[in-house]
Amino acid sequence: MKNIQGIAASSGIAIAKAYHLASPDLSFEKKSADNPNEEIERLDKALEISKQELEKIKEHTKKELGDEHAEIFSAHLLVLSDPELINPMKDKISSDNVIAETALEEVANMFIDMFKNMENEYMRERAADIQDVTKRVLAHLLGASFPDPALIDEEVIVLANDLTPSDTAQLNRQFVKGFATDIGGRTSHSAIMARSLEIPAVVGTKDVTSEGKQNDMIIVDGNEGFVLINPSDEELTAYRQKQEEFAKQKEEWAKLKEEPTFSEDGEQVELAANIGTPDDVEGVLNNGGEGVGLYRTEFLYMGKNELPTEDEQYDAYKTVLEKMGDKPVVVRTLDVGGDKELNYLDLPKELNPFLGFRAIRFCLENENVFRPQLRALLRSSVHGNLKIMFPMIATLEEFRQAKAILLDEKENLKNEGKEVSEHIEVGIMVEIPSTAVTAKQFAKEVDFFSIGTNDLIQYTMAADRMNEQVSYLYQPYHPAILNLVNNVIEAAHSEGKWAGMCGEMAGDPIAIPILLGLGLDEFSMSATSILPARTQIRELSKKKLASNKDKMLTMSTTEEVVEFVKELTE
Ligand code: PEP
Ligand code: MG
Secondary structure, rough: EEEEOEEEEEEEEEEEEEEEEOOOOOOOOEEEOOHHHHHHHHHHHHHHHHHHHHHHHHHHHHHHHHHHHHHHHHHHHHOOEEEEHHHHHHHHHHHHHHHHHHHHHHHHHHHHHHOOOOOOHHHHHHHHHHHHHHHHHHHOOOOOOOHHHOOOOOOEEEEEEOOOOHHHHHHOOOEEEEEEEOOOOOOOHHHHHHHOOOEEEEEEOOOOHHHHOOOOEEEEEEEOOEEOOOOOOOHHHHHHHHHHHHHHHHHHHHHHOOEEEEEOOOEEEEEEEOOOOOHHHHHHHHOOOOEEEEEEOOHHHOOOOOOOOOOHHHHHHHHHHHHHHEEEEEEEEOOEEEEOOOHHHHOOOOHHHHHHOHHHHHHHHHHHHHHHHHHHHHHHHHHOOOEEEEEOOHHHHHHHHHHHHHHHHHHEEEEEEOOOOOEEEEEEEOOOOHHHHHHHHHHHHOOEEEEEEEHHHHHHOOOOOOHHHHHHHHOOOOOOHHHHHHHHHHHHHHOOEEEEOOOOHHHHHHHHHHHHOOOEEEEEEEEHHHHHHHHHHHHOOOOHHHHHHHHOOOOOOHHHHHHHHHHHHO
């Protein structure tokens, strides 16, 4: 029995057995072979098991995600059957008298190095395929189990050091009841995805993977940020009760699903949702979302081996717009980089990826990637209420440049006889302090702002959003942040524009009264936060909060702000 404190990342309570999603230790001692024939047999066996596994994963992926996503596994299977790769391994065992592990690793590395340096993109991708399958075969040779999240077929809680966004995308909602990770914060993308998948999650526990063993009984309390390992019978009963209470609470919230959002004193705001895929729209509508305030298009580019085509993107955007009807949908152009990597783009590793070559910086330099996305968006605009938003804007020139490319593509499409809406608002994410400070200048040119506090806080406080060691500095209610947010809202209003927020702060019950008082127009959050937020806002007086705005903005510390807001809203 052990209780571990982490960061509450996605609400709800989950109870199930642990499933370790840790990469196995693949180190081994390079010994000489006692019996080379036996080593060749071991290699054959490991290759065979790996093939069987990959066939299963391929079938599963085909069923769940479609042919295209399954293609990568066909490529992996081809690698495992390629005599040009396998025969040299066997030759090496016989001629150099080495164990199967050594032969596998050395021959694979030789091919990986060769392919990695080739001009041809297709060949470079083969290097990644060989790398992936070699790990699987090596794990089998070493008797280690290789985790396959897509193949989970019983109810589990996934324990992992970290989950990449593409790991998270593979989790099957039917069986993965919750997850807990060692690292990460509330705004790491695995946490954000857990909320859109509505899976209870706790992140940043530091040691859940070393404390929790495979098949241990686990409780994930995503409301309080606790993980219980092998709980007592009393704890289990108490948590089952909490699970029921939470379900009842959700029923209460659901009564407000079709209602607009008004404060106690009759001021209306918009509650929108953040989504990552067209499938998430269902959750938005089920949770009473009045729009999509942020569609993170990165996920269209992930979990595959190449860029999505213009038509694929058009289909995704059209689906979202049509499902949302006349409700607004803010689509953000590609925000790759930071913790969102795309292997096939082969971007150099950077020392500070969050400060590096990402988002609009990458897109402006790679128009071959940017233009197809803009074209797909423009073409989709006739199917709903589309707004386009550029991420990571640091200077007005960047916005002007991005908008000019957008207008250029609009012109091209019209010349091609394609229809484009004439009412697309074009706005920016405000997530870099330079932009928040000079919001007044931006407000003259953009149609709207959406404040990205996940990044704005990390850049303002110089505290990495992924690093739990500096999470004490990641303070959403710090007066520095509130002043920047206020500056953005005032700048927007002075030019007759609207200001929203799509960072996680927008759905935070402590921040909501502050933001209402500062005059935020649109709050965009995880779909599951919408109904609790609507419930809360109905009990708040916007006038009272607004009349205390100056006091809030001149406070000295986060603690003072939190105390003050508590008093004001009691
Ligand atoms: C943000 O930075 O607040 C934001 C919404 O973008 P992301 O979390 O995708 O970086
Ligand atoms: Mg951001």
